[in-house]
Amino acid sequence: MSLQCVIIAGGLATRLRPLTEKIPKVLLEVGGRPFLDHQLTWLARRGVTDVVLCLGYLGEQVEAFAGDGKRWGLTVRYSHDGATPLGTAGAVRQALDRGLLAERFLLTWGDSFLPIDPRGVFERFERSGLPALMTVFRNEGRLDASNATLEGPLARYDKKQGAAKGYRAIDYGLMAFRREVFERLVPAGTPKDLAAVCGALSDADELAGDEAYLRFFEIGSHQGLAEADAFFSRGGPPRGLLVLDRDGVLDAMILDEKGGEDSPQHVDQVRILDGAPLALRLLHDAGYTLVLATNQPAAAKGKTPRAQLEAVHARVLELTQAAGGRISSSHICWHRHEDGCACRKPRPGLLLEALAAWPGHDLSDSWMVGDRPTDVQAGKAAGLKTAKLGAEAQADWTGTSLESFARFLLTTRGFF
Numbered sequence: 001m002s003l004q005c006v007i008i009a010g011g012l013a014t015r016l017r018p019l020t021e022k023i024p025k026v027l028l029e030v031g032g033r034p035f036l037d038h039q040l041t042w043l044a045r046r047g048v049t050d051v052v053l054c055l056g057y058l059g060e061q062v063e064a065f066a067g068d069g070k071r072w073g074l075t076v077r078y079s080h081d082g083a084t085p086l087g088t089a090g091a092v093r094q095a096l097d098r099g100l101l102a103e104r105f106l107l108t109w110g111d112s113f114l115p116i117d118p119r120g121v122f123e124r125f126e127r128s129g130l131p132a133l134m135t136v137f138r139n140e141g142r143l144d145a146s147n148a149t150l151e152g153p154l155a156r157y158d159k160k161q162g163a164a165k166g167y168r169a170i171d172y173g174l175m176a177f178r179r180e181v182f183e184r185l186v187p188a189g190t191p192k193d194l195a196a197v198c199g200a201l202s203d204a205d206e207l208a209g210d211e212a213y214l215r216f217f218e219i220g221s222h223q224g225l226a227e228a229d230a231f232f233s234r235g236g237p238p239r240g241l242l243v244l245d246r247d248g249v250l251d252a253m254i255l256d257e258k259g260g261e262d263s264p265q266h267v268d269q270v271r272i273l274d275g276a277p278l279a280l281r282l283l284h285d286a287g288y289t290l291v292l293a294t295n296q297p298a299a300a301k302g303k304t305p306r307a308q309l310e311a312v313h314a315r316v317l318e319l320t321q322a323a324g325g326r327i328s329s330s331h332i333c334w335h336r337h338e339d340g341c342a343c344r345k346p347r348p349g350l351l352l353e354a355l356a357a358w359p360g361h362d363l364s365d366s367w368m369v370g371d372r373p374t375d376v377q378a379g380k381a382a383g384l385k386t387a388k389l390g391a392e393a394q395a396d397w398t399g400t401s402l403e404s405f406a407r408f409l410l411t412t413r414g415f416f
Contacts, residue, residue, distance in 0.1 A: 002102070003049050003050070004101070004102040004106065007052070007054065009054065009055055009062060009111075010056025010057060010059065024057060024062055026110040031229055031232025041072060043074070045287075046117055050102070051075070052076075053078050087194075089196065092107065096182050106121065107176070107194075111218050111224075113216065114135075114216050116135060117285050117326070121176060122176055130207065131180065131206050132176065132177045134171055134198060135210045136148045136172060137169060137170050138211070139170045147163070147169075148169045148171050154205060154209050155210075157199055174212075181197065215414075234414065238288055238365050239365065240288050240361055240362050241289050241291065241361040241367075244290060244291070245368075247264070247371075248261075248389065249276070249389060251264065251273060262298075263312075264316075265298055265303065272319045277324050279402040280320060282415075290325075290327055295333045296313070297344075300335055300336045309334075331350045345374045350378070351379065351384065352382055367396075367409075369389070369402065370386075370389070371389040387399070
């Protein structure tokens with residue numbers, strides 16, 4: 001599925017002078033590479049296929065750098081302001097008039113790096129049924145002046161009076177639009193600011209809201225440039241693989257007829273643990289790939305049909321992903337302990353299968369997360385770091401929940 005993102009990158013960047021006297025802001029080096037390189041790499045990695053760059057000041061340098069976008073696996077096209085600046089919304093309308101815009105598209109800023117899944121944002125936009133969506137971050141007065149808030153499924157936005165209205169959030173910087181918004185609200189060839197468009201949509205109850213949870217990095221000021229440089233110099237967004245056990249990590253265990261813990265055997269026994277979907281969302285937005293590795297021997301033991309266990313697993317995935325989590329693949333061992341298979345944990349077969357299915361990840365930042373000693377043993381055998389939920393074990397990290405693990409991991413990476 002194609003996914004388009006418009007990047008607004010036409011400003012004069014006067015706050016960054018003298019750095020931007022001869023080079024556009026998006027080409028300033030951050031972590032040893034042009035900032036735009038980081039942004040395009042991230043967008044391509046997270047499912048964007050088509051980029052439209054709306055350019056102004058020194059835009060020819062940007063086009064010379066990015067070219068057709070093939071080195072990132074993207075199609076990159078350009079819309080230059082020309083002699084008269086059109087403002088942020090006017091630049092988008094000009095790209096529309098030049099036939100560059102898809103019927104529905106994402107929009108972001110050339111000076112912002114946003115650790116959020118753009119495809120997930122687009123899917124939530126589609127489900128909203130509204131003509132536009134704004135991602136909103138609860139900054140509580142940090143990073144910039146508050147100008148937005150969430151009100152049920154809607155975003156409320158007021159660039160000038162938001163703080164006075166008691167708003168405690170900020171527009172995060174990733175939006176989604178139907179093309180008709182710019183046909184309807186932005187006259188062709190007329191300078192107009194995107195803030196005015198978003199304000200009008202908010203007033204008309206046409207602006208969906210989507211909460212972002214991880215701090216953004218922007219290079220619009222010298223302080224922001226230094227913070228972004230530090231983030232990318234530390235490695236930027238993670239490229240690790242997180243292998244998660246299922247029962248006791250995502251969903252609750254049940255009690256069997258003898259009073260012992262067991263995995264859910266029926267769909268109606270599935271209960272997602274508090275905080276688990278949010279943890280998945282946080283980790284996925286940051287850049288981790290998440291997969292499941294779970295032992296499910298009940299059918300082999302004659303306790304329940306395998307089709308019923310498969311339905312349980314499908315229900316776990318359905319509930320977690322409906323709440324914002326995202327699992328990329330599932331790896332399941334259906335055998336009993338006495339079958340002697342290579343896949344049943346504590347043996348590492350399932351984990352090695354997951355690593356083979358998702359090559360190219362950073363093993364130094366890849367983890368096995370479980371609630372039993374067998375999960376820790378399997379993780380170590382596969383060469384992964386290990387996290388144990390519950391009672392202490394010989395793991396690299398121990399804690400109470402998947403959410404606490406996510407917050408630990410992302411705090412160390414500078415996302416909070």
